[in-house]
Every structure is written in structure tokens, then in C-alpha cells.
Amino acid sequence: MILKHPLAKPVFFLLCLSPFLWILANAFFGDLGANPVETVTHQTGDWALRLLLLTLLLTPLKNWTGNAQFIRFRRMVGLFVYFYACMHFLIWFLADHGLDPYSMFDDVLERPYITLGFIAFVLLTPLAITSNNRMIRKLGKKWKTLHKLVYLILILAVAHYLWLVKADLLEPMLYALVAAVLLLQRVNLKLLLARFQLA
Amino acid sequence: MKAGAVVGASVFLNGLSARANASVEINKTKKTDYRVDEELTSFEDATRYNNFYEFGTGKSDPARNAQNFNTDDWRIEISGECNKTGQVGLEELIHGFDVEERIYRLRCVEAWSMVIPWLGVPLADILKKFEPNSRAKYVAFTTLLDENRMPGQKRPVLDWPYVEGLRMDEAMHPLTLMAVGMYGKTMPNQNGAPVRLVVPWKYGFKNIKSIVKIEFTEKQPPTTWNIANPREYGFYSNVNPEVSHPRWSQARERRIGDFFKRKTLMFNGYADEVASLYAGMDLKKNF
16 A cells, blocks of 8 residues: 555655745745746645645545545644745745734734734644644543534635635635535534444 | 926827837827936836736736737727727827826736836827717727737726726826827737827726727716725726825835835825815725
8 A cells, every 4th residue: 555655755755845845946946927026935835735625625525535644744744834834925925925913913913814814824723732642632622522623724725815816706716615625524524423423 | 397398399200100029210290398207127027027917917928918909900899988989090099199208106906116208199189179068078998809919808807997087187188198009119919019108197907908999078087996996996096106006005115126115195296286186185085
């Protein structure tokens, strides 16, 4: 099974890192277009959201295929979500606000789409911090509850994207659709389980 | 920057045909001191970073999708409240009027900006020939509607065709330009070939592209972005750092080529010339 191969994790790590390497290479060769700040902001945001959807796809993949190996990759993908979200946040904090926290918080408070994105980013932080084995053991049952925040983060992230678009909603709607499917199939599963318990 | 004094005069508009597809060098007929002393945006950036939804909603879509846009035999129909209705062809526009170079700031509503050397004719010079009557209070503009030539129109992202409008005094203002080129060449397709409006104190979307119709009207004409979202885009859409877009601040802008943002200027830096047009108006209400 390919997922069990000793190289599976390193290869997957490189795959997750490749968008970042791509951005770096483009920056090095001056290929980020006429508005490089915007390009990097959009690309890091896109990848944070795509990988966030991927983390939530792994459990259904396990359920459908019966292969538990998928779950081994979840932490890594989750940490990459945080990595791209950090870059997304930092480039905005640096280029749009010159690292001035007052200017940044003004923006966070005034612009609803930034408010949502910022909350999503803040909420990702405890998830990243508690992702190591020691914290998982230490938190026990609370860990699972805490990490359910990911559903809220996903909704916030999709709303953040939908809210900033001027007229062409096609792309953010595609993300919203995938997010909705991933969330709804979990709701249905729970309902089924509840019925089982009643019966 | 002062009103258009003639600084120099050269004579030819070399080989500027109605075919804007080929970028031909233009010798302008007239020079003015309508110019800002700021570094020009590179031609490359000005032609690869465009909002022109008729050719796609991505910034790089127009450069790709407008490559084969055919602008042969382009005519603008002029109608409405005027004594002489009729048509004006692109050739006529270029040869019948004095084409000037104007270096203007361009401020997009998305908070980025450029500095562009346009080639064009003051809109007032064109409009006067058609003798607008006393009922002409506004000027309405329409972009070409042809989804085969403008593939972006196949998707209902906006209410096609794109329409824009100006108050008569705005249209007649000496800064308002009908641009037929930029950087010494005919207008690149992705920038609104073959003829577009340039109103430098307003947000970029007021600068309607690929114009086929101009109409003098008594009532304020509808405008595309206002139809799409009336809460966010007003009829006037003057650049104003103090009036935020509901979803983002307009206080600062990123000049293409810069890393950090700079302060946005009132009326995009043209307050001396145009502030009097809006004397006594509440610019928060008339955004």
C-alpha cells in the first residue's frame, strides 16, 4: 500500500511545500506579475483554504475506503494550513500595514471580511500548538472538542473569501460547495449514528 | 499641473489605422502640460494587469483573451439631446481632432494605482461638434455588446453591455479624455481598444472601454457597477480617501511597482481642477 511506504510522508511533505517553493521561485525570477503583493496574498490564501479542505477530506476518505492510513497525514496537512495562513497574514500585515498593529486592528475591526479571516487565523493557532503528541495526551478528551474548531474555521475562511470578491463569485462558490459537502456528509453520518443508538 | 497650454506641436499620426490590434507608434499632434511628475507605470505592467471583465475577470485574462479582438471599422454612434446626431469613426476621431498626450494617475476602486501616458482627445471637443441642447444634462456611454468578440460577456458577471455616465460638466471638463492610445501607441486591446474614456479624478471603472455609443440624456443614466451593487458603487465614484468602500478602506493605495501602500489623494490629486464641480455636495451621500 502506497500510503504505508516509508517515503510516503516525506513525499507528501514536499507536495504540500511545493506551492511555497513555487512562490519563492517566481519571486526570485520576478514572475509574480504586476502586483506581487496581491499575487502572494491570494496564492497563500488559496493554499491555506485548499489544504484545509484536504484535512477534512481525509476522514471521509478513511470511511469510504476503510483505509485508516489516510489519518496519518492529517496533522501534517493541518500544520501546512497554518503555515500558509501565517504567510497570508504576514504579507498583509507587512505590506498593507507596515507591521503597525494599530493600523492592522483598525482594518480588522472595520472590514467584515478581514474580521472573519483574522478570527479564522487566530483560531487556527491553538490547533497548531496542540497538534503534538504530548498535547494530545495531556488534553485527552478535551483535544477532540478543541479541534472541532476546524469546522468553524472552515466556515469563516470560506465566508472571508466570498465577502471580498467584487462580482465574480464563481471561484469562492466552488470552495463553498466543497466545504458544504464535507460538512454535510458529517452531519448526516452523525444523524445516522444517532438513529442507530435510538433503535 | 495647469490647464492645457500647448507646449509643442508635431504633426503626424503615423499609420494609426482603425486597426488597434497592431501597436503602431503614434506621433502626437499636440503636447500639453497635463502631466504628473511621477514615475510612469511600465508598459508591461499596464498591459498585463487589467480589469476588463468583457475578456475575463482575472487580472491577466484581458491580455490573453483580447489578443484577437477585432476593432476594424470602429464607429461611435452619437444620439440623444443634441442638434446633430450621427456617427464618428475612429479615423475621423483621430484625424479630425488634436490628439494630445496626457500623463494621469489612474486609481482603481480596488486600491491600486498606476501612472499612464494616454493619447487622446478632450471629450468636450468631440461632444461640442454634436451641439448638445439645453436638455442635455448627462452623457451616457455604452461598450460594445458582442459575446463572440468579447467572450467574457458569455457569463452574466455584470449586466452587459457595460454602461457608464457623466454629468455634463464632468464630461465637458478639460481633464476628461477620450483616449485612443497610450505610451505613444494605439490603444492595446486589453486596455479598451480602440477608444475609451479617461476621467482621472474618478475610480477606474468609470473609464468605460471599447465605446460604441454616446448619448446625451436629460436624466442621470444607469451605470454598470451601480446596477451590480448600488450600496458600494455610486454614480459619481470620485476618488475620495475619506469615504470607504463598504468592504475596504480607500485611504491608501498600492502604486503598481511599489511594495508598501501610499496615501490616496482627494480627487486622485486633481482637487484643484475639479473640486469646484462638487461644491456644496455631500460627498458621503453622493459617493
